[in-house]
Amino acid sequence: MTEVRGTGGDSGDVARPQLDEDLSEVSDFLRAIGKQIKLLRERAGLTQKEFAKEVGYTESLIGAVEQGKRTPQRELLVAAERVLDAGGLLLIIADDIERAKAKARVRHPEWFRGYAGLEAICEELNDWSLWDFPGLLQTEAHARAIYEMRQPVLSEEVIEMRVAARLARQEILAKWPRAMFSWVIDESVLRRPMGGWDVHAGQLRHLLEVGSTRGMVIQVMPLNRTDHAGMGGPFILLTPKGRSQMGYIEVQTSSRLITDQSEVRILNARYSTLRSQAHTPEESLSLIEKILGER
Structure with a gap:
């Protein structure tokens, strides 16, 4: 197992010295x-x-x-x-x-560059998101709102750099041949209007656009599900080109890149169960549209 200390790039690089580079x-x-x-x-x-x-x-x-x-x-x-x-x-x-x-794209914090480099060359990525929208799916407005509410407070320069770096990561969604992407997102994320309703509505509309794109699958884990395989926290499974599948997890100020195949198989089993417990892709997009229509 390879372990990388620090926090990762999707649910937030929290509580950490701001200046990893000269800004x-x-x-x-x-x-x-x-x-x-x-x-x-x-x-x-x-x-x-x-x-x-x-x-x-x-x-x-x-x-x-x-x-x-x-x-x-x-x-x-x-x-x-x-x-x-x-x-x-x-x-x-x-x-x-x-x-x-x-x-x-090269201005990621030092502790995140290892994962970001692997993500950029991935051929398959599966993401279970429990607390926030995955970084690869965040709109600019949502990403900025998340960084602006960060504690300790980030400087404006750091916020701008972090937003730009996050958006640069999303270029992998447009590469061809396209990697295989799937995301399972907890329904609570869809109902939490981070940054205000206008920002949130824009984020939901972006999910509808991505979820309607060939090769990209978005599923929602409903709040009323009595069986739930993802309560241990969010994680990512990715397969970089020419390498075996690996896992990535993070919590607060710690993160781990998992290469031990026995642990990767466990995450794979959990992700497969999550997909079976979640709404189908079609049902998920319908739910997103329904939430948008509630305002």
Whole structure:
């Protein structure tokens, strides 16, 4: 058995020193972008409130972007380019941000890079999630909300880096040939509106989209099930290319990468039972739609 200390990447990298890497370059980059947007806005004679209305975003988000506390997304920069007549400057910045996001895949905390590297080359991944949506399925808004509520509090720079790194991991879902993916998610996760209902609704809609994609299976473990094979906690089974299947588990500030095949077989048996106890994929998507319709 190989053991990796620290926490993992899906249900949260909790209670840990924030700065595993030098973030000065990231924070300086965001502040520089924010200053440029503010300068262009003021040159156009717009207040933050007026500018926010023109580009279709909230005033608080514009304020956070101008302070370098939030990464401006391409859609915002395209809208700002039009409103502020920036002469192509903001479109160039959008490309720079995309390149920075591409680099984010190597900005995982040191204690998580081992698992992240294996996940990136996996040919099959099966995930039992008891407490939160799997990291590979999280929307940007949900991931940011989770990091913003983390205790001890994370700095804005760390939050931005962690969100970018989590989203970069999701590129494996679009690779071809596609790996085989399945997720079993506890119903309680679907009913816990982390980040507020708007964020949660966006997350549920994303699950519907992924669950309707060929080669990706989402099942929900119902709350009223009297037999439950997953009460020991969440875990992941993954098969990296050219390697045997292995398990990954985490709790609080400890995580383990399991390579002992006798233990992997136990996790496999549990996962098979979980899938048999959960709703079918079709029933699961119907339940997600039903929860969305309850508001």
